[in-house]
Amino acid sequence: MVNALEVPADRLIKRLAAYLKENVPEVKPPSWHSFVKTGCFKERPPSDPDWWYVRAASILRKMYKAGEPVGLSELRVVYGGRQRRGVRPPHFRRAGGSIIRKILQQLEQAQLVRRTRKGRVLTPQAIAIMDRVALEVAREYARENPEYSKYLATT
Numbered sequence: 357m358v359n360a361l362e363v364p365a366d367r368l369i370k371r372l373a374a375y376l377k378e379n380v381p382e383v384k385p386p387s388w389h390s391f392v393k394t395g396c397f398k399e400r401p402p403s404d405p406d407w408w409y410v411r412a413a414s415i416l417r418k419m420y421k422a423g424e425p426v427g428l429s430e431l432r433v434v435y436g437g438r439q440r441r442g443v444r445p446p447h448f449r450r451a452g453g454s455i456i457r458k459i460l461q462q463l464e465q466a467q468l469v470r471r472t473r474k475g476r477v478l479t480p481q482a483i484a485i486m487d488r489v490a491l492e493v494a495r496e497y498a499r500e501n502p503e504y505s506k507y508l509a510t511t
Contacts, residue, residue, distance in 0.1 A: 363490045370413075373413040384408075389407075
C-alpha cells in the first residue's frame with residue numbers, strides 16, 4: 357500500500373489542500389489571512405488565495421513524516437527562512453507562530469491532530485485520510501509515468 361511519503365510531496369500537498377478545503381469545515385482561514393505575512397523575513401503576504409489550506413496540508417505532511425510528537429517551535433523552524441538585512445549578512449529567522457498555532461488548533465477541532473504532553477501527533481483518522489489521498493495521487497502519477505506503476509501494489 358502506498359503511504360504519504362512515497363508520492364511526490366508537491367502533488368500530495370496540493371491534493372490534500374483541496375480535500376481540506378472541500379471536506380473539513382473546521383479548517384478555514386481567518387479574516388486576516390489575506391493581509392498577514394508568514395514570517396518577519398518575508399516582504400509580502402502569500403499570493404495564492406488558498407495558501408491557508410496549503411499550509412495546513414503541509415503541516416499534516418510534516419507531522420506524518422516526523423512520526424513522533426511535534427511542537428510549535430519545531431514547526432516555526434521548519435517554515436522559517438533567511439532574512440535579508442541589506443548590506444549586513446543575512447540571518448535565519450523563525451516563521452510566525454500565530455499562523456501555525458491557529459492551523460493546529462483548527463486541525464485539533466477537526467480531530468485530525470491530538471495534543472500530548474510532548475507535542476501534537478496525528479490521529480488515526482488523519483493518517484487514513486493522508487494514505488487515501490496518497491493512493492489517489494500515486495495512481496494519477498502512474499497514469500502519467502508508466503514506469504512508476506511497478507511501485508503500486510496490484511489493487
